[in-house]
Amino acid sequence: MPVDLPIASFTDAPPVPPRLVVWLGLLMLVMLAGAGGTLFTWPQGEPTGSPWFWTKLLVLPALGFCVAFGLRLFYYEQESERVRAEVATLKDDQAKALLFASEPLAVLECRYLSALQIGQAAKQIVATHSILNARVPHSGGSAVRHTALKFGELQSLPERYRACFLELLDEIGPAIATLPLDVPFNICLALPVNPENLEQDDLSAIWQSCWRESGLRPAKASRLFAEQGLMPLDGWLDVRGDVALEKVTLYVCAQLHATPPHNSAEAAVALLLGWPPLLERRGLKPLAMLHRPADAGTGALDDALLKALLWGRSTAPELGDLWQAGLASDDKPAILQSASALSLGLSKSWNLSGVHDIDTTLGHAGVAAGWLATAFAVEHVAQAHTPQLVAYRAGSLQLAVVNPVARHACDPTERAPAPCL
Structure with a gap:
């Protein structure tokens, strides 16, 4: 029977890396939202120079952003590795089929x-x-x-x-x-x-x-x-x-x-x-x-x-x-x-x-x-x-x-x- 070279079986779009401009914009929005939320909900009469105030104002929003960015980067790296493995397997199968044919x-x-x-x-x-x-x-x-x-x-x-x-x-x-x-x-x-x-x-x-x-x-x-x-x-x-x-x-x-x-x-x-x-x-x-x-x-x-x-x-x-x-x-x-x-x-x-x-x-x-x-x-x-x-x-x-x-x-x-x- 005629030999056909193996073709890619995956049809998904290749993974897209995180866009720097988009994530910088998200960082600004998260920090502004965190600051606004902290100022709006901070109890009256409580001193604003306490460590907890600054933690809520800056640290927690930044930490949440880092977690979200890390998950997005981890997903991209995992998908990229999967695609690279599939491409390497496909090339190996094609090379074997070509040598055979x-x-x-x-x-x-x-x-x-x-x-x-x-x-x-x-x-x-x-x-x-x-x-x-x-x-x-x-x-x-x-x-x-x-x-x-x-x-x-x-x-x-x-x-x-x-x-x-x-x-x-x-x-x-x-x-x-x-x-x-x-x-x-x-x-x-x-x-x-x-x-x-x-x-x-x-x-x-x-x-x-x-x-x-x-x-x-x-x-x-x-x-x-x-x-x-x-x-x-x-x-x-x-x-x-x-x-x-x-x-x-x-x-x-x-x-x-x-x-x-x-x-x-x-x-x-x-x-x-x-x-x-x-x-x-x-x-x-x-x-x-x-x-x-x-x-x-x-x-x-x-x-x-x-x-x-x-x-x-x-x-x-x-x-x-x-x-x-x-x-x-x-x-x-x-x-x-x-x-x-x-x-x-x-x-x-x-x-x-x-x-x-x-x-x-x-x-x-x-x-x-x-x-x-x-x-x-x-x-x-x-x-x-x-x-x-x-x-x-x-x-x-x-x-x-x-x-x-x-x-x-x-x-x-x-x-x-x-x-x-």
């Missing part, structure tokens, strides 16, 4: 398939190299504006998914093979549900067949709700000090089409992620750090961007690149407006050169849009060595930060105790 997952390997050249996609998109053109689909028919993956003469969707999985495994297999056998490893498949004449179980069976054919270590594969985007990572990072936290997981997402929609893209992504302390102990070096995604939901986009910055341990001027994919028409201007309001570095780039629209370059990659944007950000962070912002829509608008490994190494943290949210 900002811990990343390490990217051990990242591979993708798209119409762009493998390993050069980020550079081509940065250079605004668009290849989204009208072309005849592999299945024939009239020309449609789209991009597609090429798998030789294969035509049927099951055959193309099989070829896609095998090519992904060829790319990422060496990284999986280097994992020590005693390191917990599993697979999560973020695949379309009932994609165009294919049943959900068919895709799982195709994957399992490809996995066995690859000769890699046995591993359990589970299906994710693909429309969640990267939010399953949030669930992994929510594990609080359990052994389930320390593992390596292969996330696979693919989107192919029998009949491509207009302005669509075919793409596949394989991300090998692990828990950083585990990888450090086992001598496995990551490529980048992927931080907890922030879900904008129905809240303010500015707040979601601020959360993404906090979770990503980044400042606004550092974020010079935005990788966006699968966004609705009103998302793009809203993100730019929020980026400008928060003074993100990308909003100050010449001609918004830091904004990389994958939908414009490649087309909408369906359920793979968010994963593809993340893959491009991981590829580019190794070249730019600066934090990268990822924005995509998967049910709701979601944001995530990808950091270079060097930033994480300079800011080592221990797993904080679970915050009380």
Whole structure:
């Protein structure tokens, strides 16, 4: 579940110190009232030079004033101490929650398939190299504006998914093979549900067949709700000090089409992620750090961007690149407006050169849009060595930060105790 920073639960106004002018005025009134009362009630014939006369005239009113002022000052000090304690507790809870929420997952390997050249996609998109053109689909028919993956003469969707999985495994297999056998490893498949004449179980069976054919270590594969985007990572990072936290997981997402929609893209992504302390102990070096995604939901986009910055341990001027994919028409201007309001570095780039629209370059990659944007950000962070912002829509608008490994190494943290949210 998304992490929320604790907020102040007290709504009372802060205590106000005694006002000197007011209390000096009260002192004068008390002394005048005491003197007037003493003179008015003093028995006739009694000498006014007695100690009791002066005690009633000056000492008792002053003593009463001092008692009242002391009680008021004591109340102020007690309330101030209470507020200071609450603020200190709140700051401590916020620091623990922030430390908990900002811990990343390490990217051990990242591979993708798209119409762009493998390993050069980020550079081509940065250079605004668009290849989204009208072309005849592999299945024939009239020309449609789209991009597609090429798998030789294969035509049927099951055959193309099989070829896609095998090519992904060829790319990422060496990284999986280097994992020590005693390191917990599993697979999560973020695949379309009932994609165009294919049943959900068919895709799982195709994957399992490809996995066995690859000769890699046995591993359990589970299906994710693909429309969640990267939010399953949030669930992994929510594990609080359990052994389930320390593992390596292969996330696979693919989107192919029998009949491509207009302005669509075919793409596949394989991300090998692990828990950083585990990888450090086992001598496995990551490529980048992927931080907890922030879900904008129905809240303010500015707040979601601020959360993404906090979770990503980044400042606004550092974020010079935005990788966006699968966004609705009103998302793009809203993100730019929020980026400008928060003074993100990308909003100050010449001609918004830091904004990389994958939908414009490649087309909408369906359920793979968010994963593809993340893959491009991981590829580019190794070249730019600066934090990268990822924005995509998967049910709701979601944001995530990808950091270079060097930033994480300079800011080592221990797993904080679970915050009380």
